[in-house]
Amino acid sequence: MNSDIRVFKFGGASIRDAERIQKVADILANYKGTRLLIVVSALGKTTNALEKVVDAHVAQTGKAFELLNEVKIAHYKLLEGLFEPNAEIYTSLNDTFVEIEWALEEEPHEDYDYMYDQIVSVGELASSQIVAAYLAKAELPTHWLDARDVVRTDNLYRSAGVIWDETMEAAKRSVLPELTNEQFVLTQGFIGSSSENFTTTLGREGSDYTAAIFSYCLDAKDMSIWKDVPGVLTADPRLFENVTKLDRLSYREAIEMTYYGAKVRIIPPLFFLIAWMPKI
Numbered sequence: 364m365n366s367d368i369r370v371f372k373f374g375g376a377s378i379r380d381a382e383r384i385q386k387v388a389d390i391l392a393n394y395k396g397t398r399l400l401i402v403v404s405a406l407g408k409t410t411n412a413l414e415k416v417v418d419a420h421v422a423q424t425g426k427a428f429e430l431l432n433e434v435k436i437a438h439y440k441l442l443e444g445l446f447e448p449n450a451e452i453y454t455s456l457n458d459t460f461v462e463i464e465w466a467l468e469e470e471p472h473e474d475y476d477y478m479y480d481q482i483v484s485v486g487e488l489a490s491s492q493i494v495a496a497y498l499a500k501a502e503l504p505t506h507w508l509d510a511r512d513v514v515r516t517d518n519l520y521r522s523a524g525v526i527w528d529e530t531m532e533a534a535k536r537s538v539l540p541e542l543t544n545e546q547f548v549l550t551q552g553f554i555g556s557s558s559e560n561f562t563t564t565l566g567r568e569g570s571d572y573t574a575a576i577f578s579y580c581l582d583a584k585d586m587s588i589w590k591d592v593p594g595v596l597t598a599d600p601r602l603f604e605n606v607t608k609l610d611r612l613s614y615r616e617a618i619e620m621t622y623y624g625a626k627v628r629i630i631p632p633l634f635f636l637i638a639w640m641p642k643i
């Protein structure tokens with residue numbers, strides 16, 4: 364490792380509403396001047412909702428448009444909490460969703476996995492536009508990068524494999540020049556593109572993997588996965604009840620916890636916790 368590049372990933376829970384996106388911007392304000400690549404997932408549970416759109420389309424239940432509309436409404440509602448009504452983001456978000464509407468007007472594609480990737484990927488495309496636009500509004504200049512121009516994959520839709528030499532080359536060519544001390548680069552987790560330029564996805568929960576791909580290809584100094592939790596907890600709150608926050612933790616205990624699988628590195632006094640992964 365010889366670069367000063369850092370990679371941060373914010374998952375769906377960390378950007379699920381306007382308040383959390385503002386929080387992310389507050390956090391990132393501390394990193395102004397850093398050569399930082401940010402990877403985001405789709406907002407909240409958007410990917411699950413889009414999977415329902417795909418299934419409705421395949422089954423031709425007549426509900427696909429309605430389900431997509433619910434997803435759109437949730438996104439527009441969130442915009443209301445972040446932007447003025449005439450902000451440009453409304454138009455660009457609409458353009459992004461229109462492409463899916465066109466796909467839904469066609470007969471379902473015979474390859475389910477192909478169709479799934481074309482539709483479900485809109486979640487990350489939409490969230491990344493929103494977060495990038497908000498960062499710009501918060502005076503954190505940010506370059507929006509289409510991950511599909513970098514993460515080159517085979518055409519195994521829904522669990523695409525990375526073509527490393529092409530991805531490495533594309534990362535150097537299109538990310539490095541943008542990754543300056545003056546602006547962040549923000550991109551989507553989970554998605555890539557095949558040699559025919561069709562959208563592919565890397566498998567559910569694939570955004571951490573995307574962050575690792577970029578970290579590796581850019582020879583990043585470190586990669587941090589931010590979690591929407593108030594501190595180090597005694598257990599994963601999604602799996603256990605009665606978890607408590609640990610107010611004090613020695614380095615020794617922290618090391619022990621990570622050894623047994625906890626993904627934590629704390630940078631007080633920030634609201635979020637960082638899960639840290641060594642560079643691959």
Ligand code: ASP
Nearest residue numbers: 404410553567568569570
């Ligand atoms: N949005 C995708 C999913 O929910 C990828 C990710 O969040 O990591 O699986």
